[in-house]
Amino acid sequence: GALVYQYPRRTICKSGTSMRMECQAVGFQATSVAWYRQSPQKTFELIALSTVNSAIKYEQNFTQEKFPISHPNLSFSSMTVLNAYLEDRGLYLCGARGGGAEQFFGPGTRLTVL
C-alpha cells in the first residue's frame, strides 16, 4: 500500500538553530509532495508544493530562504527550518500524491523550539 514516512517524529532545537526533516513515499510513485505546518491550536498551512518537472512553489508567508526544500526525486523530500524561533514550533506534515487526487500524509515531525 501507499505509505509516507517522516523522520524524525519529534525534535527539539534551541532558538536560532536549524533542523532538517525528511519525508519518503513508499509503495507508489509520488507526482507531488507538499509540506504543511500545524501550529498549536491552528489548522494546517501549506508551506510549499513540489510537482514533477516544476520548480518548488512556496506559499505566501513561507520562503525558500527560511524553509529550503531538497528533493533528489519526488519519493524523497527533505525540508530544513532555518533559524527556528518559537513561532516555528508545531507539527510539520508531508503529503504525497500519486496519480490520483488523494494526498497521503506522513505521521509528521513535531518541532519544539526552546
Place this chain on the structure above:
Amino acid sequence: QQQVRQSPQSLTVWEGETTILNCSYEDSTFDYFPWYRQFPGKSPALLIAISLVSNKKEDGRFTIFFNKREKKLSLHITDSQPGDSATYFCAASERYAQGLTFGLGTRVSVFP
C-alpha cells in the same frame, strides 16, 4: 481571508445522534474536497472525499452532501460513537495540481 470555512468551531453530541459538520469555500477552481479526522497528538487521516462530479458521497456512517451552486458541503456522521470524538478538517484543492487548503476544523465530542 479564510478560503475554506468550517462551522461550528466545536460541537457536542450524544452517542447515537447524527453529527453534522459544515464547510464552505470561496475559490471556484477547487474541485476536490477531502475531509480529514485528527485525534489529539496524531496526524490527520483521510476520512472521505468528494469531487465536483458528485452531489453526495457515502462511506459507512459518513456522508458528504455537496451543494455546488452555493459552494457548501456538509459531513454527516450517523450513529455517532465516543470514538468519533476528534477534530474534523474540511480541505479543498484543484484535483491534481495544488496542495490542500484546510479549514480551521471542528472539534467534535461524543458523550455516551
